[in-house]
Amino acid sequence: MAREVREGLSATPKRLPSKLFYDEIGSALFEQITELPEYYLTRTERAIFEDYAAEILEAAGPSLTLVELGAGTASKTCILIEELLQLQSRALFYPIDVSPSALNEAVRQMALQFPQLRVSPIVADYTGGVPALARISGRKLVLYIGSSIGNFEPPQAVGMLRRIRRSLRASDALLLGTDLAKSSKILLPAYDDAQGVTARFNKNILDRLNRELEADFDVDAFKHIALWNKHCSRMEIYLESTAKQSVFVPAINMDVHFAAGERLHTENSYKYTDHMVNTILRESGFALERTWTDPKRWFGVHLARV
């Protein structure tokens, strides 16, 4: 973390990796975001699962074992599991996450809700690939939902999917959830909500540097900014310094100077077009088989074959 912070704060323009959002406080704030009226992503993807779970599972093939990359999306996964257990009397579920506490919670909830489900958590950073997947027998459906892919730069997304694909067999499939490109009138409020929860989520990255690297950021002297970059088809999130100021980060012995109005880039959230979906899947060795969307075409759930 110290190395990445040093690198990002030394760069021009300044940046911090968005994965730093997700400490305990940031993860709780993200959960709040998913329930905001402006943040359509989570409820739209959930509605797609509610409407098409049976079709999705049928298209993926018989006798499925589910694998999920990243936890915290359990409520949507439960819709698929419930449907799967109508089709087969037992099922295996392998949630994969770096955080043992998130996994324990998923296991606890799922075991209570679905006695016919065997949950085997895998603690791993899935971005580096998960070789253990190759040892799982049977037909696998790998879920990568929640538009998590959107926070990667497309070349990184391709690298990650390629590493996952290496551990899959011909009968296996990937179910990918992507937010879709749409009007900035919908996108801007989703990333700059009226209650200011997204602003708090964004600023928590500075609070975190204060807590963990003993930095002295005056969090109130930064403004949350959300912009739509149509050319790159992505939302861009920044923290803008409202004054000329200096910050000291003792853990990396670094003085950081901000000009008034200078922006620190904290996140990109890519909004996929059909062309972008096809390209990342093809480049990572998958073939797009089918896409399900909501009636407004705001969110896409894509089934891809190895």
Ligand code: AVI
């Ligand atoms: C986790 N990820 C899919 C969210 C997104 O929409 O890109 C993170 C987020 N950033 C601001 N609001 C939500």
